[in-house]
Amino acid sequence: MNAPAASREELVAEIRAVIARAGGKITFARFMELALYHPQLGYYRSGAKRVGKDGDFFTSVSVGPLFGKILARFFQKLRAEFDGDDFAVWEFGGRGGELRADVLGAAPDLKYHVIEVGEPLPETMNGCIFSNELLDALPVHRVRVAGGEWREVCVKISEQSFAEELGPLSDARLLGHLRALPREQMEGYRTEINLRALEWLEQIAARLRRGWVLTFDYGFEHADYLAPHRRDGHLQCYFRHTRNADPFQRVGEQDITAHVDFTELVEHGRALGLEPVRFVEQGRFLLDEGADVIREIVERDAGKMSQERSAVQQLIHPTHMGHAFRALLQRKLAERV
Template identity: 35%
Template sequence: MTPLEELLAERIRRYGPIPFADFMRECLYHPVYGYYSKTELQRLADYYTSVDVHPIFGRLLARKFAEMWEQLERPKEFLLVEAGAGVGRLARHILDFCEATLPDFFAALRYVAVELSASRRKQAAERLERHGRANHLRITQEIPEHVPAGCVFSNELMDALAVHRVVMTAGSFEEVLVGCDHGRFVDVLGPVSTCAINDYFATQGITLHEGQHAEAGLEACDWIAEVGRRIERGFVLTIDYGHRARELFDERHMRGTLLAYQQHRVSEDFYRSPGEQDLTAHVNFTALENWGKRSGLKTTEFTSQTAFLLALGQPNEFADVYDPGQTETDQIRARLQLKTLIHPEGMGERFHVLLQRK
């Protein structure tokens, strides 16, 4: 039994079954035992992201951010806020490229790397020390209260925000709570723990099939609405895997989309080794759009990662993929890594990009 497992079991014994959202939040973000409090090596042992494939991902994003700066008529300071910055790998790719290739934009760029984990903030500070000393970067635990002009962006963050689990039973929702039976976590059906769950589905016009399981991403809704309130003028860019609501809750997803990842293996054993495996659910982009509207965010683009990266890389024929002095073998390897990011059978069509503006 993991230390977190003992803490959660004791909580359930004392107070009764808890919403899965509470369980998931503790499994991922407990300050001592949560999955994202672990070292970066733990994550790499379980899965990898677009950032891990090649620096071209960050370089193309940098070009997109420079476009945003131009669209905002070149403000003196452009606040670029990365939510879920981890150990600063993507931040370094973006900052290094802007410094070398986009000097005018770099002069205005103020990067804020937001990360909950204290250990990962420390790793990021070490990796990004040079940019911090030059006042182009600061690392924090919270998104700034006010973003006068800039962009808040995330890459594979929304899928790791806690979700409630529900099932349609006799025409109404029951919530799948987490109970504990003889030391094992089990599903327990009960009334929904908050009326926000009913509002979540009603707002999107979603009716589940009888017996269908689904996730309600209330935390993601609260997150996007709050971010929209903090932006005075600028953008929110979300990159993640998921769908719009009509596809996300169709008959192909009768069991929901929640999955557990450990050692590059995927399962539906959500209760195994709390704090030692990643838990994710597909992102509902319709919900991000709807709740974003409540704080003034308007959708300007929704597309696949393939189309998004192609539009950014094609003008210079993806010259940004190469580093100075590379051998022909290195260049071939770089092109293959690029294909992983944009090929429909790789990450290209599994990931989507939502751009909102205020």
């Protein structure tokens, strides 16, 4: 079920009011935050189905229980390595607990918590903080080169709905992320910067006492993320399994997402005491951790496209999720006493 037109109009009216109160424009990040996370009307807050066949996009979780089955084994492995008996999995962005059910189906004795947007963070966490496609759903700042300078993409009210307007950079951190780029030759180049992902990392690093952070998402390393041929950036919108590049249509009814810059996560994590221990393509990770489960399915279902056989293909094959998605494992360094 998608948001009825009345609530879409209500959300557009609310965002227009926010823009008017702000003096005529807001950053794109603020717009994206309201479109996705307005407490009652936002895309992810209105209670409508978003992920899976009846939603707007598939994730590794919605493909079936195989992802959770392989992760369950990996979490058990981490638990065996963990010093202490308070190991738990803390999944951020776990929606209605679909992945939790798959993981616990395979490993019922794991402790597993789901934390969704708007819920308070635990004071302390031990074990493994996990997310799948959380960071690509966080509001991003958009920047563009105009007149040889970096400018921030802002949002103003237009007759139809909303339109872009450039403004000065709203946050000094943005320039730090762009310093290495030769803006003189890049007139019109645009990209996204996910400061919220770094803030999320700060929040969890401060609360994780002992253990790991395991992040699955689609994205690139920094140099690739900002490559000159990606001059239109990474923002994408999804509505009923169709992609478009216009965040101002179907506000509150379509997903807005951007690829993740994994180098930023690695470097920022290092500064926060999170040591990167593994960074691989999703396909590689799942083959390494679930080789025997996968072999069993492939041999058992040879010649027929069963649900599980098709899940193997979706999750691992490079033309599906196997290559574009990455897994990053970071380990919290012991605190000095």
